Amino acid sequence: MEVPILKQGAFLIATFQAALSDADLNHLRMGLVQQVVKFRSRAVIVDVTAMDVMDSFASRTLREIAHMIRLRGAETVIVGIQPEVAFAMVQLGLTLEGVATALDLEEGLAYLNEKFKVTN
């Protein structure tokens, strides 16, 4: 299952689907970093609203994506972690340390617009 990546001005928006396999996540990781380079993007928003399970592999991949994008000089914001998913992540001992998060896509865009003072 392909994850659509939208270009929105200086930002990229990747929207996760519910049933992403490990291979899909790995594919997305490469795709996102390549597109950040191609479009000289300032930031990436990863929207995980539709994800019903965030296990150790998925959260590690998200952390890796954020770190790779930071090495490119851009920023990552994870948006839309559902309350029950957040609860399960904490129980499992998973963290997204050092990665910005926001309530939803709107909040994520507001955060980045404020930070980069750009008008998309």
Place this chain on the structure above:
Amino acid sequence: MSAEEIRVAINSDQDIVSARQKGRLMATELGFSTGDATLIATAISELARNIVSYARKGQITLKIVNGLNRQGVAVVATDDGPGIPDIRQALRDGFSTSGSLGLGLPGVRRLMDEFEITSQPGRGTTVTVKKWRP
């Protein structure tokens, strides 16, 4: 349609997704809240991932279990893989032999109500976890 027992063969990362979806459906049909169904689905995901990472293939069995005056879901993860030589060590947070996060088993134990593991080096591992409907 709520079968008493569902078996899912675990051979690839795609099967991990299918196992956790079936588990979530079973939990929801049994009346578990979305929150508890998410905990169960997450536990299934971790157990299935252990099978793929350590044993390459195995099976996840999802069962409806009846207690004295309660019902629950049992998840049995079985493989014929290399087994775990030191279970106590494997149950400690931060331990991993496959280069993964190593949070798998202790995390799964926290997600569920009951946790049982048997493993024989060279013969395989069986992990059984249960969650009771409150």
